Amino acid sequence: MQNNNSGTAAVLRRARSLALVVAAGTVGGAVLFGAVPAHANATTKTVASDGNSVTFTTSDSSRNVSGNIAFTINRDGNWAIEANARNGNLLGRNAHWICDLTLGSSDLRKSTGTRWVPGKKTRSLNAGAYEPFIEVSYDALKATGQADCDVVVG
Numbered sequence: 644m645q646n647n648n649s650g651t652a653a654v655l656r657r658a659r660s661l662a663l664v665v666a667a668g669t670v671g672g673a674v675l676f677g678a679v680p681a682h683a684n685a686t687t688k689t690v691a692s693d694g695n696s697v698t699f700t701t702s703d704s705s706r707n708v709s710g711n712i713a714f715t716i717n718r719d720g721n722w723a724i725e726a727n728a729r730n731g732n733l734l735g736r737n738a739h740w741i742c743d744l745t746l747g748s749s750d751l752r753k754s755t756g757t758r759w760v761p762g763k764k765t766r767s768l769n770a771g772a773y774e775p776f777i778e779v780s781y782d783a784l785k786a787t788g789q790a791d792c793d794v795v796v797g
Contacts, residue, residue, distance in 0.1 A: 686714070686790050694718075699742070699790035706796045707731040708760065710768075714742045714753070714790055720778025722753060723771035728794055730760040740768055742792040744777075746784055751776055 686699040699714045712726035728738040739757040743750055755768040777784065 684791065684793060686792060688789070690785055694785070697785050697788070699792065701792050703792065703794045705794050706736070708736055708738050708794060708796045710738075710740075710765075710794055712740050712742070712792045712794075714744075714792055716744065716777050716781070716784060716788075718778070718781045720773050720775060720781070721771065722774055722777055724753060724755050724769060726755060726768045726792075726794075727765055728758070728760050728768055729765040730762055733762045735759055735761045736796050738766075738768070738794060738796050740792060740794055742790050744784070744788060744790045746780055746788045749776070749780075 684701045684703045686701040689698045689700070691697070695718045697716050700712065702709065702711045704710075708728055708730050710726055710728040712724060715723045715725075724740060724742060726740045728740075730736050730738070736759075737757050738760050739755045741752060741754040743752050745751075751774065753770070753774075755770040758766050758768050760766045780788075
């Protein structure tokens with residue numbers, strides 16, 4: 644491209660450079676967001692032999708903190724989370740578990756409290772309480788309810 648001293652060539656170069664940066668950012672963003680999981684971890688659902696409780700189990704990891712969880716709902720409306728978190732980092736991390744119990748379009752979120760997990764150590768994280776929604780909807784939850792549980796670091 645020849646320069647005619649009008650500055651047109653410089654303007655075109657800047658425009659092309661800007662277009663290249665925008666295109667690279669768009670591709671980079673697509674790669675970055677494409678790596679994000681579309682949903683939480685799948686759980687295994689187990690109904691007790693007497694039919695009075697349902698337990699959802701899974702494992703998860705985030706930022707080098709991993710663990711297992713058992714989220715139990717009972718016919719009487721009580722729920723309990725029994726989980727652990729193993730910190731594979733050298734430095735300590737705060738961690739907690741979140742479980743989303745889903746029945747159709749209804750969603751109920753339960754979680755453990757946040758707990759400090761020292762580096763290279765494991766801590767248990769437990770919680771439980773009464774929830775009227777579970778008591779009222781127990782039979783439907785037992786039949787078709789789902790739960791997604793994730794460990795949260797920070």
